[in-house]
Amino acid sequence: MIPLRQEWPESLARRYREAGYWTGETFWEFLQRSAETWPEHTAVTDGQRRWSYQQLLQHAEQASAAFLAAGLNPGDRVVVQLPNVPEFISVVFGLFRAGMVPVYALPAHRMTEIAHFVSKAEARGYVFVGKHDNFQYADLAAALLADKTSGLQVTVDIADWAKQGGPSASEDLVLRKAQPPAKVSASDVAFMQISGGSTGLSKLIPRTHDDYLYSVRASAEICQLNEKTVFLAALPIAHNFPMSSPGFLGVLYAGGTVVMASAPSPDVAFPLIEKEQVTITALVPPLVLLWMKAVGLTGNGAETGSGAGESGRWSKATLSSLQMVQVGGAKFMPESAARVKSELGCELQQVFGMAEGLVNYTRPGDPEHLVIGTQGRPISDADEIRIVDEQDQPVSEGEVGQLLTRGPYTIRGYHNAEEANQRSFTDEGFYRTGDLVKMTPEGYLVVQGRATDHINRAGEKVSAEEIEDHLIAHPQVFDVAVVSIPDQYLGERSCAFVVPEGEKPRPVALKKWMRERHVADFKIPDQIVFVDSLQTTAVGKISRKQLRAQLRDKHLQSLSG
Secondary structure, three states: OOOOOOOOOHHHHHHHHHOOOOOOOOHHHHHHHHHHHOOOOEEEEOOOOEEEHHHHHHHHHHHHHHHHHOOOOOOOEEEEEOOOOHHHHHHHHHHHHOOOEEEEOOOOOOHHHHHHHHHHHOOOEEEEOOEEOOEEHHHHHHHHHHOOOOOOOEEEEOOOHHHHOOOOOOHHHHHHHOOOOOOOOOOOEEEEEEOOOOOOOOOEEEEEHHHHHHHHHHHHHHOOOOOOOEEEEOOOOOOHHHHHOOHHHHHHHHOOEEEEOOOOOHHHHHHHHHHHOOOEEEEOHHHHHHHHHHEOOOOOOOOOOOOEOHHHOEOHHHHOOOOEEEEOOOOOOHHHHOOHHHHHOOEEEEEEEOOOOOEEEOOOOOOHHHHHHOOOEEOOOOOEEEEEOOOOOEOOOOOOEEEEEEOOOOOOOOEOOHHHHHHHEOOOOOEEEEEEEEEOOOOOEEEEEEOOOEEEEOOEEEEHHHHHHHHOOOOOEEEEEEEEEEEOOOEEEEEEEEEEOOOOOOHHHHHHHHHHOOOOHHHOOOEEEEOOOOOOOOOOOOOHHHHHHHHHHHHHHHHHO
16 A cells, blocks of 8 residues: 655754644544533534534544444545535544544545545545435445455445434444544644646545644634634535635634535525524635525515515525625636625635645735735745746746745645656645736735646536546547636636547537546536547647647637627
8 A cells, every 4th residue: 555645844844843833733633622622512513403512522433433343444545425414524533533544525526536536545445425416325335345456345324324313333333432542643644635637537635634734723813713603614515625714624623613505505505594694604706606696686676584585586684694705716706706795795705725735815804906806815924935937937026927836734745646746846845736826016816827728617626638538438539629618607617629530429428428437527518519620730749738728719719709
């Protein structure tokens, strides 16, 4: 098994410890401290079930015992694919207590992605819920177990936990629950996240207790969280944004309450906001636009009371407790950002970050032009920022360039991905984010786009190359190039330019082909355009990056013409 590592040069590690960024606390100690400080305060709810901090700790202890009883061992890697339910938190902290390493997957992932995570992480376990949102995860788990080459040995379905208040009691479970927490170091890898991935399937991002908890603590302080904070987890909870920016972990650090929403739609989220008196939430730009559209006035110009207004629109009074909406995952256009305060009745905070590390925030109290027109400044004074050209030379002040960064919570390498590490990190340990940015005189970043073949679809990062690999396997596809197209709602949508092989297939047939290959729905092309050929240079050679850029520009010209 390939060891899990995330190491900084000793000189930097010493600096981060001496500065107090790294405190030596582990995730299990983190939860224990919160449970001791606020034992009876509500830690998490889904609007029906409600767990105090002490109960959350107990549920995590019970989950830890259940994983050990199921045959998993300290050090095992475990893929976790759960929706937004309270058990997500008890499961991951249960794994931390047992000394196991969660590998976070999204509910939208299917066999292709999950099998990749299992293989790449060398995972022995898979935690899921039997059925959710009309998809049978139990079938996926059975298929993984049936594949003897996968290395997967243990699957745990938590579907019954909610019904019985936790894993069913057994003598073995009781004995294992009494075991002390596994001994781990804060410099150990705590879990692995998934990258956006500009080429192929996602890479795995090892995060240590020390580096990630620094980001959590600093984020909670920047966002001014406290025990009165009520955070609505509307985005998939395994995403880095709703997890730690400041996310549910920041709320647990500050003693607040996490509200789990099964979906981010107004019909689901708004009643929870009203019932639980939510004060802050995190959204991607398309969802903010949807929420603003859903909040309005009745036909006679008067605001409705609580609940839905005419034409299914909701009253702003429903959101009266909401103090701040964070927006991240993709660039939020200034024109839309300027509408948030008046239409949702709360402050806007822009967040720009990545699972690999660096996170930027606009701050409470910032001037309006920074809140609306920038994506914030870094968490830490120790975050080192370089904006460079294609030759890695610094650009002039205020000019657009590629963003490089390193710091106390930015990784130094992916797991089991030597080629990707050579591409993604400089010799000095700076991470190549792939983002094009410029910096304001105040030190705030303005995101201009991506330098890689990457589609940012409603906050989900999609590799153009991965979609191409699937489509070109179709017998009626000779060649294909996938590009990003600006979209007012999604930010970017995917468009596949397909050169057919023989009889032209129907677009619906190509989309069905991809679904049958068990990939996440957000990777299915939004648009398919058939072309006679893909343009090349006079000598027949062109980079895929240039090709995609040409196709994109030509298509946009045809739409505007």
